[in-house]
Amino acid sequence: MLWKIAWRNLWRNKRRSVIILVSVVVGMVAMMLTDALYTGMIRQVLTNQVSLEVGHIQIHRKGFHDNPSIKLLIERPDEVEAVIRQHPEVLHHARRVLTYGILSSSYNSSGVNIVSVEPEAERQITLISKSIVQGRYLKGEAHEVLIGEGLARKLEVSLGDKVVAMASRLDGSIGSDVFRIVGIYRTFDSEHDKVTMYIPLETAQHMLGLGDAVSEFVLMVKDVRQVDAVRDSLRNQLPPIYETLSYRDVLPLLVYQSEAMAQWMMIYYVIIGIALVFGIVNTMLMAVFERMQEIGVLKAIGMPNRKVLAMILLESTILGLLGTVIGIGVGMLIYWPLSHSGLNLSVFSESLASFGVGAVIYPVMDLRILLSAGVSIPIVALVGAIYPAIKAVRFEPVEAMRYI
Amino acid sequence: MEIIRTEKLEKVYQDNSVPVHALKGIDLSISAGEFTVIAGPSGSGKTTLLNLIGALDKPTAGKVYLEGEDLSAKSKGQLANIRLNKIGFIFQAYNLIPVLTALENIEFTMMLRGIPEKERRRRALALMEELGIAELANKRPTEMSGGQQQRVAVARAIVNDPTIVLADEPTANLDSVTGSRLLDLMERMNREHNITFVFSSHDPKVIERGRRLLWLRDGLIEKEDVRDAAPSEG
Ligand SMILES: Nc1ncnc2c1ncn2[C@@H]1O[C@H](COP(=O)(O)OP(=O)(O)O)[C@@H](O)[C@H]1O
Numbered sequence: 001m002l003w004k005i006a007w008r009n010l011w012r013n014k015r016r017s018v019i020i021l022v023s024v025v026v027g028m029v030a031m032m033l034t035d036a037l038y039t040g041m042i043r044q045v046l047t048n049q050v051s052l053e054v055g056h057i058q059i060h061r062k063g064f065h066d067n068p069s070i071k072l073l074i075e076r077p078d079e080v081e082a083v084i085r086q087h088p089e090v091l092h093h094a095r096r097v098l099t100y101g102i103l104s105s106s107y108n109s110s111g112v113n114i115v116s117v118e119p120e121a122e123r124q125i126t127l128i129s130k131s132i133v134q135g136r137y138l139k140g141e142a143h144e145v146l147i148g149e150g151l152a153r154k155l156e157v158s159l160g161d162k163v164v165a166m167a168s169r170l171d172g173s174i175g176s177d178v179f180r181i182v183g184i185y186r187t188f189d190s191e192h193d194k195v196t197m198y199i200p201l202e203t204a205q206h207m208l209g210l211g212d213a214v215s216e217f218v219l220m221v222k223d224v225r226q227v228d229a230v231r232d233s234l235r236n237q238l239p240p241i242y243e244t245l246s247y248r249d250v251l252p253l254l255v256y257q258s259e260a261m262a263q264w265m266m267i268y269y270v271i272i273g274i275a276l277v278f279g280i281v282n283t284m285l286m287a288v289f290e291r292m293q294e295i296g297v298l299k300a301i302g303m304p305n306r307k308v309l310a311m312i313l314l315e316s317t318i319l320g321l322l323g324t325v326i327g328i329g330v331g332m333l334i335y336w337p338l339s340h341s342g343l344n345l346s347v348f349s350e351s352l353a354s355f356g357v358g359a360v361i362y363p364v365m366d367l368r369i370l371l372s373a374g375v376s377i378p379i380v381a382l383v384g385a386i387y388p389a390i391k392a393v394r395f396e397p398v399e400a401m402r403y404i
Numbered sequence: 405m406e407i408i409r410t411e412k413l414e415k416v417y418q419d420n421s422v423p424v425h426a427l428k429g430i431d432l433s434i435s436a437g438e439f440t441v442i443a444g445p446s447g448s449g450k451t452t453l454l455n456l457i458g459a460l461d462k463p464t465a466g467k468v469y470l471e472g473e474d475l476s477a478k479s480k481g482q483l484a485n486i487r488l489n490k491i492g493f494i495f496q497a498y499n500l501i502p503v504l505t506a507l508e509n510i511e512f513t514m515m516l517r518g519i520p521e522k523e524r525r526r527r528a529l530a531l532m533e534e535l536g537i538a539e540l541a542n543k544r545p546t547e548m549s550g551g552q553q554q555r556v557a558v559a560r561a562i563v564n565d566p567t568i569v570l571a572d573e574p575t576a577n578l579d580s581v582t583g584s585r586l587l588d589l590m591e592r593m594n595r596e597h598n599i600t601f602v603f604s605s606h607d608p609k610v611i612e613r614g615r616r617l618l619w620l621r622d623g624l625i626e627k628e629d630v631r632d633a634a635p636s637e638g
């Protein structure tokens with residue numbers, strides 16, 4: 001019956017209840033969508049990095065991750081590949097040679113990351129084969145090179161031009177080779193595109209005097225949630241001269257960022273929550289003082305204080321629950337299309353691109369967000385009603401009833 | 405059997421720090437089954453006296469005993485409990501809970517006492533039937549006339565079988581015919597169920613319906629009359 005009274009009281013002043021309900025819903029939807037947008041953005045940065053170069057799992061000679069020197073090599077790649085091939089959870093893998101060097105055109109030169117790949121295997125791992133804007137992807141022919149749009153601009157070269165790459169060979173001398181630009185690519189990460197060139201693996205092995213040796217194996221697993229387990233089992237099967245790392249180990253900053261983000265969002269929730277608390281306090285105070293005489297009568301006929309308290313708190317909590325349900329509904333209605341179409345932030349795309357996100361952000365609504373919003377609003381409503389409820393409890397029945 | 409006794413009851417209000425002596429030493433005793441009216445002009449202290457007897461307010465001096473228990477020794481929570489279980493109230497302005505229907509208003513105090521829903525519904529409906537207000541069951545106070553609301557208020561006051569029902573000017577907001585019918589109803593409940601009523605009025609037509617008359621003036625009982633028989637018996 002207290003529920004019934006609280007519910008009906010809520011609708012006595014419809015306009016007031018609707019106004020506070022709307023502000024609860026707006027606050028809640030703002031919280032949910034901002035959170036979803038940031039969550040989506042961080043995830044996108046992470047998946048972008050994974051799909052641009054990192055892959056799910058990397059295997060190197062021990063120490064390579066901390067000091068990526070051309071001297072730290074996997075000298076017997078077939079031995080490692082045999083272990084990878086028999087692992088049921090590994091979907092794709094590819095070999096790479098990674099080093100630094102200088103790329104020069106007739107006009108200019110630039111420091112570069114030289115990424116040497118098995119063209120066909122690499123297709124399965126990274127997006128580079130899908131990022132060609134001019135020319136074609138690598139075929140595995142000698143002397144072909146793929147450069148980023150930013151790098152092409154810097155070197156003032158275009159498709160079909162010749163460029164010269166120089167890098168340290170394993171024996172310490174300088175290796176160099178002439179390449180023809182067969183393709184120009186563009187990814188969402190403009191910084192990456194200014195400094196990265198792709199050549200076939202064998203060309204690099206020859207130019208650097210590596211024989212069969214490679215710098216790393218990059219792997220994609222079937223189920224990304226199992227990535228740590230796969231890493232551990234590979235690590236156990238491989239000789240200890242190798243290091244096996246998941247993308248979480250390779251990109252600790254991004255992983256940390258996504259965790260820190262959740263904490264930042266909590267602060268944001270608290271701020272919106274405090275604003276809503278004041279709205280609720282105000283509304284409930286009005287509701288209580290407006291019904292002073294009535295509350296006096298309830299107390300006169302023997303309603304105990306704790307029930308008066310419960311009645312007021314219930315009224316506000318119902319408001320909060322109602323706001324939560326509507327808020328989640330409205331939030332999902334806005335979120336659903338956005339999660340498919342993405343939010344186009346091309347206005348900020350330059351800064352986003354250098355941060356490693358595309359111009360289109362796909363918000364991600366997860367259980368954490370729904371729970372934070374779904375639990376915090378009813379609590380806010382309850383907290384906001386405490387002071388008004390105490391006021392109601394303090395009314396003396398005789399005094400309150402004189403207010404006619 | 406005596407159910408109410410007051411001893412040298414005094415109440416002083418502070419009205420803008422001017423003391424107002426509303427009651428100046430009331431000694432009275434009320435026994436079970438009485439149909440008593442506290443009669444007196446406006447400002448004579450009727451409401452103050454009923455509030456003290458009804459455990460709604462505390463006296464400045466003197467004592468109120470309800471069934472031998474000293475009310476001044478009780479906490480606020482205990483007083484609320486006494487009001488809930490032992491006292492029925494009928495107010496001048498009806499004061500039903502506006503968001504509840506007539507039936508729910510009558511059930512309300514039973515709900516507070518923890519009576520199960522089925523039981524309280526049954527009792528409320530039976531009482532409404534007896535009081536001839538069954539057709540009002542699903543009406544909200546705003547949908548009822550003053551007389552109808554006050555009948556529902558009577559039902560609410562007596563449904564818990566209180567020791568005493570206190571009614572402060574119950575007919576003051578009603579026209580004389582409706583007021584007279586309400587008194588008929590209260591009288592019948594008094595006669596048939598031996599419910600003790602104490603009501604107040606300044607209206608001679610209402611006062612003459614009391615069987616025992618306590619005349620209040622300036623915070624003192626001026627005189628007391630007892631009528632032999634209620635008119636409805638004649
Ligand atoms: N809360 C109060 N504060 C100050 N004076 C009051 C208060 N309540 C009643 N009084 C005064 O006490 C006297 C008795 O009032 P009351 O008991 O209401 O009389 P009645 O019900 O017979 O009209 C009046 O003079 C009234 O003005």
Ligand SMILES: [Mg+2]
Nearest residue numbers: 450451452572
């Ligand atoms: Mg009065």
